[in-house]
Amino acid sequence: MVFPTPGRSSGPPAAPAAYVAIFGALFVLILALGRQLARLRLAAKKYETVDTSDRGKALVARVRIEKGCVVLVERAVLSVPAGASPIPAMGFLGWRARRLLESLYCPASLAVSRVEDGENALSDEIGQHGEKLQQAMVQSGLWSVQQAEKDFAWVWTLLRVWDANKLSFASRKGVEQGIFHSISRLNHSCEPNLRLLPTGEPGELMAVATMGIEPGKELCICYPEHNALPMLHFLHLPTSWRRHLLQRWQFHCCCTRCQVPEDAARCFQCPGRAGCPGKLCVRAAAAELLAPCGVCGFALAEAEMQQLLAKEATAEQGVNDLMSQLKSAKDDNFPLEGVLHLLGKCSEAGLSIEHWLPFWLLSLAAVGSSGRPLRVAAHGVARSTTMPALPGTFGALAEKAPASARPLLLAADRDRQRLLARPGASTRLCLYLTFDA
Numbered sequence: 001m002v003f004p005t006p007g008r009s010s011g012p013p014a015a016p017a018a019y020v021a022i023f024g025a026l027f028v029l030i031l032a033l034g035r036q037l038a039r040l041r042l043a044a045k046k047y048e049t050v051d052t053s054d055r056g057k058a059l060v061a062r063v064r065i066e067k068g069c070v071v072l073v074e075r076a077v078l079s080v081p082a083g084a085s086p087i088p089a090m091g092f093l094g095w096r097a098r099r100l101l102e103s104l105y106c107p108a109s110l111a112v113s114r115v116e117d118g119e120n121a122l123s124d125e126i127g128q129h130g131e132k133l134q135q136a137m138v139q140s141g142l143w144s145v146q147q148a149e150k151d152f153a154w155v156w157t158l159l160r161v162w163d164a165n166k167l168s169f170a171s172r173k174g175v176e177q178g179i180f181h182s183i184s185r186l187n188h189s190c191e192p193n194l195r196l197l198p199t200g201e202p203g204e205l206m207a208v209a210t211m212g213i214e215p216g217k218e219l220c221i222c223y224p225e226h227n228a229l230p231m232l233h234f235l236h237l238p239t240s241w242r243r244h245l246l247q248r249w250q251f252h253c254c255c256t257r258c259q260v261p262e263d264a265a266r267c268f269q270c271p272g273r274a275g276c277p278g279k280l281c282v283r284a285a286a287a288e289l290l291a292p293c294g295v296c297g298f299a300l301a302e303a304e305m306q307q308l309l310a311k312e313a314t315a316e317q318g319v320n321d322l323m324s325q326l327k328s329a330k331d332d333n334f335p336l337e338g339v340l341h342l343l344g345k346c347s348e349a350g351l352s353i354e355h356w357l358p359f360w361l362l363s364l365a366a367v368g369s370s371g372r373p374l375r376v377a378a379h380g381v382a383r384s385t386t387m388p389a390l391p392g393t394f395g396a397l398a399e400k401a402p403a404s405a406r407p408l409l410l411a412a413d414r415d416r417q418r419l420l421a422r423p424g425a426s427t428r429l430c431l432y433l434t435f436d437a
């Protein structure tokens with residue numbers, strides 16, 4: 001005796017036409033849902049991609065974006081541990097990822113290897129114009145000699161894309177480098193309005209607004225997130241130095257800050273009427289001369305300007321010597337006295353507190369007097385540009401500092417108290433980066 005299987009109809013089989021109709025209807029429904037979801041996602045997107053006349057494509061805000069808002073979260077299309085060659089990973093890319101990467105900005109050659117890039121620069125591995133690429137592909141073990149010859153063109157394209165678009169970031173796996181579909185479209189600015197932060201997930205980053213952004217405004221990040229010096233962020237450097245470091249990306253920065261003739265990182269206290277809070281800034285392009293005071297209009301004669309610039313150069317020489325000393329310094333012999341002495345020299349030279357030399361020395365002094373290991377503090381600032389609030393104040397430091405260093409220390413103390421008094425100031429104090437204040 002044959003029993004019907006439970007759930008199975010014992011009646012005549014359904015007509016194939018009915019199945020086709022059901023599957024057809026389901027397919028149409030899924031398509032419509034997909035389209036609706038895509039539309040919703042687009043509506044929720046806070047940015048759009050536009051073409052610019054001088055810096056390729058750019059992302060601009062579609063809506064008003066509030067400070068602290070997460071503008072986008074994205075997983076890298078391709079990521080590898082920092083310093084590792086991306087060539088083997090390229091051998092495993094699917095066609096969709098390849099197409100996506102091929103659509104990103106692609107320069108004609110690789111950036112020249114620079115000391116600050118460390119070892120294993122891509123241009124060292126394969127030559128600036130890909131001369132040694134086929135050899136590197138075969139050495140990776142993923143390509144035969146014949147296949148390397150065939151795939152050369154697209155791997156060479158992807159490597160240039162990689163070199164121009166890769167970003168370094170920390171994740172649970174350690175420091176990684178990766179390229180992204182949207183994040184890699186963000187241009188650089190020396191007054192960025194976004195900061196990239198790791199979400200903690202491997203290969204994932206989020207872009208957070210560091211200020212309120214109006215619709216139509218370009219969204220920008222700061223490319224060299226690593227410090228140029230221990231505890232001095234790239235954004236505090238003088239224009240000429242920023243320009244030098246940006247050569248790594250092979251472009252001349254056309255952000256608004258770089259277009260302004262006065263260099264805010266090289267300013268002197270106004271020597272005009274007593275107590276004038278104004279500054280005289282170096283004009284970056286015009287043969288090292290100073291612009292008149294923005295507050296009282298006081299202007300120096302050329303000979304006096306030369307004198308001030310000579311004093312600045314002497315202070316800078318002292319700082320260069322300190323840098324060499326710091327490179328070999330151990331955590332337990334932090335040269336605090338040397339730092340305070342140099343701060344005094346900066347004060348005597350009339351440098352304003354925003355000038356990069358005193359700014360850097362003040363940061364060092366704060367860490368040096370807190371008893372924190374220099375290495376830990378420098379790393380904290382390099383990765384996040386924020387520092388845990390330091391226990392001591394600049395005021396306390398001023399008591400034991402040479403008299404010449406006191407004016408700058410006391411001014412820094414007032415600034416710090418003002419920062420701490422702001423609503424929302426937390427125990428994590430953004431001491432060194434005031435651009436997003």
Ligand SMILES: C[S@@+](CC[C@H](N)C(=O)[O-])C[C@H]1O[C@@H](n2cnc3c(N)ncnc32)[C@H](O)[C@@H]1O
Nearest residue numbers: 055056057105165184185186187188251253254
């Ligand atoms: C990661 S891509 C950014 C997106 C790129 N604009 C595009 O069209 O896809 C980096 C390149 O954009 C250009 N770029 C980015 N920021 C710039 C800036 N501030 N000034 C000039 N060019 C810039 C440079 O050509 C740089 O190599």
